[in-house]
Every structure is written in structure tokens, then in C-alpha cells.
Amino acid sequence: MITLTFVYILAGLTFALFAGLGFMDRSNPKRFGNAAFWGLLALSMLAGDYLGDFGNGLLVLALVAIAGAGQIGRAPGGEVPAEVQAERAVRYGNFLLLVALIIPAVALAGTFLFKWVPGLADPNQATLISLALGVLAALAVGMARLRSPLMLPAQQGRRLLDAVGWAAVLPQMLASLGAVFALAGVGEVVGGLIGTAIPQGSLFGAVLAFGLGMALFTMVMGNAFAAFPVMMAAVGLPLLIKHYHGDPAVVAAIGMLAGFCGTLMTPMAANFNLVPAALLELKSPYGVIRAQIGTAVPLLAVNIVFIWLFAF
Amino acid sequence: MLVLIGIAIIIAGFLLRFNPLLVIMASALATGLAAGLDVQAIVAAFGKAFNDTRYVSIIWIVLPVIGLLEAYGLQQHARRLIDRMKGATLGRLLTSYLLLRQVMSAVGLTSVAGHAQTVRPLVAPMAEAAAEAKNDALTDDQREEVKAFAAATDNVGLFFGEDIFLAIGSILLMKGLLEGYGYVIEPLHFSMWAIPTAIAAFLIHGFRLRRLERRMTGKEASA
Numbered sequence: 185m186i187t188l189t190f191v192y193i194l195a196g197l198t199f200a201l202f203a204g205l206g207f208m209d210r211s212n213p214k215r216f217g218n219a220a221f222w223g224l225l226a227l228s229m230l231a232g233d234y235l236g237d238f239g240n241g242l243l244v245l246a247l248v249a250i251a252g253a254g255q256i257g258r259a260p261g262g263e264v265p266a267e268v269q270a271e272r273a274v275r276y277g278n279f280l281l282l283v284a285l286i287i288p289a290v291a292l293a294g295t296f297l298f299k300w301v302p303g304l305a306d307p308n309q310a311t312l313i314s315l316a317l318g319v320l321a322a323l324a325v326g327m328a329r330l331r332s333p334l335m336l337p338a339q340q341g342r343r344l345l346d347a348v349g350w351a352a353v354l355p356q357m358l359a360s361l362g363a364v365f366a367l368a369g370v371g372e373v374v375g376g377l378i379g380t381a382i383p384q385g386s387l388f389g390a391v392l393a394f395g396l397g398m399a400l401f402t403m404v405m406g407n408a409f410a411a412f413p414v415m416m417a418a419v420g421l422p423l424l425i426k427h428y429h430g431d432p433a434v435v436a437a438i439g440m441l442a443g444f445c446g447t448l449m450t451p452m453a454a455n456f457n458l459v460p461a462a463l464l465e466l467k468s469p470y471g472v473i474r475a476q477i478g479t480a481v482p483l484l485a486v487n488i489v490f491i492w493l494f495a496f
Numbered sequence: 497m498l499v500l501i502g503i504a505i506i507i508a509g510f511l512l513r514f515n516p517l518l519v520i521m522a523s524a525l526a527t528g529l530a531a532g533l534d535v536q537a538i539v540a541a542f543g544k545a546f547n548d549t550r551y552v553s554i555i556w557i558v559l560p561v562i563g564l565l566e567a568y569g570l571q572q573h574a575r576r577l578i579d580r581m582k583g584a585t586l587g588r589l590l591t592s593y594l595l596l597r598q599v600m601s602a603v604g605l606t607s608v609a610g611h612a613q614t615v616r617p618l619v620a621p622m623a624e625a626a627a628e629a630k631n632d633a634l635t636d637d638q639r640e641e642v643k644a645f646a647a648a649t650d651n652v653g654l655f656f657g658e659d660i661f662l663a664i665g666s667i668l669l670m671k672g673l674l675e676g677y678g679y680v681i682e683p684l685h686f687s688m689w690a691i692p693t694a695i696a697a698f699l700i701h702g703f704r705l706r707r708l709e710r711r712m713t714g715k716e717a718s719a
Contacts, residue, residue, distance in 0.1 A: 191554055198557050232547040241543025252518040264567040273569025280570040284617055287558060288608040311607050312551060322561045330568050340563025345556060350517055356552045357520045363545030364524040368499045368531035404503050413673055421677055432679045436670040437689035444655040451510055460611040460647035464620055466640055475648040479701045486696045
């Protein structure tokens with residue numbers, strides 16, 4: 185049976201390849217830092233389960249030290265010239281599109297297949313496993329037809345990852361910070377503070393505090409999932425559901441979506457906001473957040489009104 | 497109260513533009529110490545969480561495929577497709593993607609699209625081409641904004657589609673939490689109440705995409 189371990193091994197080998205190619209790239213003045221950084225990530229993917237908690241913690245400290253010392257960089261250039269790309273685009277055209285669509289198509293087919301036919305792959309991880317299989321299928325089909333040099337996909341993939349840089353592990357780091365926050369009881373303290381800030385006797389005031397609290401706390405934590413239990417315990421349950429008899433399904437469902445509006449506005453949600461800015465090579469890391477604020481703020485207001493209208 | 501120092505460090509660190517990885521580590525250490533944990537326990541807790549959340553970083557395995565396809569002209573091909581479609585304006589293109597992403601997410605296909613899989617190789621270059629088709633004097637800043645909106649549209653579509661799907665993590669979290677408080681609720685009820693917001697998100701973001709198109713084609717004085 186295929187499990188998530190297969191995907192971690194594939195990811196580990198990919199990062200190891202990036203580390204090796206990075207090490208050999210003499211045009212990059214920071215090649216040692218890059219090689220060490222991607223090498224440590226490869227180690228984490230391949231052997232994380234054997235390092236122990238403290239060992240993994242030391243690995244993270246090493247990643248932070250490399251990034252914090254500014255030892256990650258990228259070599260200039262390396263991309264295929266635009267004229268060559270344009271010429272090839274005319275020649276291969278829709279085939280490229282077809283290969284690009286292999287990944288989602290396999291991800292889709294695999295997700296259903298692994299849920300319906302038990303025993304092939306871990307059904308709980310069906311999508312991630314299928315995504316990895318899709319990557320392998322797309323590489324095989326693409327390289328066979330395009331007759332690309334063997335190392336070209338790895339070299340170009342490494343170039344793209346170097347452009348993202350340390351931001352590539354930011355989402356994982358923030359998720360881990362959330363775990364430490366939970367351990368220290370940060371949520372309860374924030375929830376208590378918001379609970380005391382609510383005006384007495386005003387239903388709309390309570391709804392407003394709940395909606396804004398979900399958005400603000402999500403912005404701090406970078407994740408609506410972390411904010412939800414706290415805000416429910418502090419405001420949602422005692423006030424909206426128990427005291428004002430609101431519909432729990434509405435309070436929970438739309439409250440969560442109010443939190444998602446916060447996700448659109450915070451650099452803490454790195455995988456949605458900072459990583460794409462790096463991936464698209466935007467000048468400002470906050471470019472994507474800036475584009476989202478105009479949608480998030482009115483939508484948050486709509487969500488607060490929806491809770492008020494539909495729950496009571 | 498003292499445990500909130502970690503939040504203060506995060507906010508100050510991001511504002512002062514220190515390396516975010518350093519800021520996160522400093523915040524974790526300060527928070528843990530404030531809660532009375534020793535350094536070794538904090539490092540171990542962080543390491544355990546880091547190992548448990550490795551799946552977050554799996555997405556980078558798609559980069560070799562994207563790199564291969566881009567080297568053979570995928571971005572240029574995406575642009576040419578847009579140039580050939582006469583009716584493909586920036587607003588229509590991104591609004592269609594928004595709808596597609598919302599509908600796909602609503603049936604549980606959240607990982608099918610994304611910033612690495614679809615936005616960088618397809619949606620962003622298509623959006624740029626659509627903007628260029630109507631305005632041959634597109635400035636660098638405008639180009640940046642078009643790309644940023646391509647990524648923003650992916651996020652909005654994902655966030656305000658996925659909660660309609662019954663088996664998504666957030667619905668399971670809501671169900672589990674409320675059950676713990678004695679309220680047994682069918683997942684379908686949570687899904688249903690995500691629909692009004694999904695419609696509102698489509699209308700608000702769609703409206704903003706129309707305005708973006710006008711700004712980019714110079715029909716409206718830019719701010």
C-alpha cells in the first residue's frame with residue numbers, strides 16, 4: 185500500500201537533487217548555504233521520523249541559522265532565453281498544456297480511485313499521494329516527448345526554488361509556531377481578552393466582536409483553524425449560542441469564513457500570501473496581500489451581517 | 497498575559513523586516529519561556545511540530561515539471577492562446593478562473609489547482625497577455641498588479657469554495673468542536689451555510705476584477 189512515506193521519500197530525493205546541483209553551481213556565491221539548506225530539508229523528508237523531537241528541533245535551528253545569516257541566494261540567469269522558449273512554444277504548443285494538466289488529472293483520478301478501491305493507497309492521504317504520482321507521470325510523458333536533457337527538469341526546478349528561497353519553509357515554520365503557541369496557552373489568553381472587551385447586552389456588538397475577533401486572531405496566527413476553537417470558547421458558545429440562542433451551525437460555519445477573510449490579509453499565512461509573491465517574482469513580498477485587502481474587508485463585513493441575519 | 501510576548505515579537509519582527517524564520521524562532525522561544533518551559537523542551541516541541549507538518553512542503557515537488565514545461569515555452573504558449581481568443585479580456589479570464597476554482601474546491605478538488613501548479617505556469621502569464629492585448633504600454637507596476645491579482649484570485653476561489661465541501665478539514669473541526677460542547681450537527685448544515693458567503697465572495701471579487709481591467713486598459717484614471 186502506498187502511504188505518505190512514499191511522498192516524503194520522493195520529496196526528500198527531490199530536495200537532495202536540488203542540494204547537489206546547488207552545491208555544484210559555481211556561479212552562485214552562496215552555493216554552500218543553499219546546498220546546506222536544501223540538504224537539511226532532504227534529511228527532514230527522508231529521515232525526520234528517526235531524528236527524534238529534539239533532533240528535528242536542532243535541524244530547524246540549523247535552517248534558521250543559515251537563512252538568518254543571509255546565506256541563501258540565487259545565481260543570476262539560468263533560464264532558457266525567451267526567443268528559444270517562444271520558438272519551442274510554437275512547436276510543442278498544446279502538448280505542453282496537456283502535460284501541465286496531467287498533474288491535476290492524475291490527482292483527481294487517484295483521489296477517487298484510492299477512496300473507492302481500498303488497499304492501493306492510504307485513503308486519508310489520497311490527494312497528496314495522487315499529486316506525487318501525477319508529478320511522476322507528467323515528468324515521464326514530458327521528458328519522453330520533448331527529449332529534454334536528463335537533468336533539465338531538476339536544474340530548472342532548482343532555479344525556481346532558489347527564487348523562492350527560505351520562504352519555501354515559511355509555511356511549515358509557521359505551522360510549528362502555532363503548535364508552540366497552543367502548548368503555551370496563547371489562545372486562552374487572547375480569547376479571555378476579547379471576551380472582556382464585548383459591550384454588555386448588545387447582540388450586534390457580540391456578533392461584531394466574534395467576527396472581528398476571528399479575523400484578527402487569524403491574522404496573528406496565520407490560520408483560521410487556530411483561531412476558531414479560541415473564539416468559539418470565548419465568545420461563540422457562551423454568548424452567541426447559549427445566551428442569545430444563535431444557530432450553532434451558522435455561527436460556526438460563517439465564523440470560520442470570517443476567519444478566512446483574515447487569512448487574506450496576513451503575512452503569517454505565508455503559503456497563500458508570501459510564497460506566491462516569491463513564485464511570481466513580484467517586487468514586493470506583500471503584493472498579493474495588497475491585492476486581497478479590497479476583497480477581504482467588504483467580505484468580512486458581509487460575513488458579520490450574515491451571522492447576525494441568519495443565526496438569530 | 498506574559499505568553500502574548502510571542503505575538504508582539506512576530507508583529508514587531510515582520511514590521512521591522514527581520515528574516516521571518518529568525519522572528520518565528522525568537523517568538524517560539526520567548527512564548528515557551530514565558531509559559532515556563534525550558535529551552536530544550538521548546539526546541540523539541542518545535543521539532544516535533546515541524547516533522548508532523550512536513551506535508552505542507554511537499555508541493556515543491558511539482559517544480560521540476562513546471563521548470564521543464566516553462567523551458568519548452570509553456571508560458572509563451574499560454575500567452576498565445578489568450579492572444580488568439582478575441583473575447584478573452586483580463587476581467588473575464590480571472591473571473592472564469594475564480595468561478596472554476598470555487599466550484600472545484602466546493603467538490604473537494606482543492607489541490608488540483610494552486611500557485612505552483614496553475615497560477616505561475618498558466619493563469620499569471622495568461623492574465624498578463626490579456627492585459628497587454630488591450631494596453632500595449634503596460635507599466636512594470638501594472639504588470640505586478642496583474643500578477644498579484646492572479647494569485648489573489650486563486651486564494652479567494654479556494655477559501656470561499658472549499659467550505660462547501662463536506663469532508664474538508666475545517667468542517668470536521670467545526671463538527672468535532674461543537675460535539676465536544678454537546679451540539680451534534682450534520683456536516684451538511686455547515687456546508688450549506690458556506691454558500692451565501694461563497695456567492696458574496698464571487699460578486700465582490702468579480703467586481704474588483706472588472707475594475708482592475710478598467711484600470712489596466714486606461715479606461716479609468718488610475719489612482
